[in-house]
Amino acid sequence: MLCIGLIAQRCQRLVDQIGTAQDTSNLTSQIQELQHTTNELVKTTNSQLKALAEIKSSSPVEKVSIKLEALSAGMQLVGEV
Numbered sequence: 001m002l003c004i005g006l007i008a009q010r011c012q013r014l015v016d017q018i019g020t021a022q023d024t025s026n027l028t029s030q031i032q033e034l035q036h037t038t039n040e041l042v043k044t045t046n047s048q049l050k051a052l053a054e055i056k057s058s059s060p061v062e063k064v065s066i067k068l069e070a071l072s073a074g075m076q077l078v079g080e081v
Helices: 004-017 025-056 060-080
Strands: none
Touching: 004 025, 025 060
8 A cells, every 4th residue: 555655755756867867758657657646545535534524423323334334345455456
């Protein structure tokens, strides 16, 4: 799993290569891939924050249901890897 700190470090390494001998089409591809990964992380984080807000405003029974759904989704993601 990627975190914002790791993405920032990788981004800095790639940006530092711009204008050097390492500035190739591969570098451009890596930057674009990192941008895509970052966008996906933002989307995932946003949906998780919304789910957290729903949990905070839910009844105890609804909280259990939401947690079970999240657990089930997490298991599905692990199976896809």
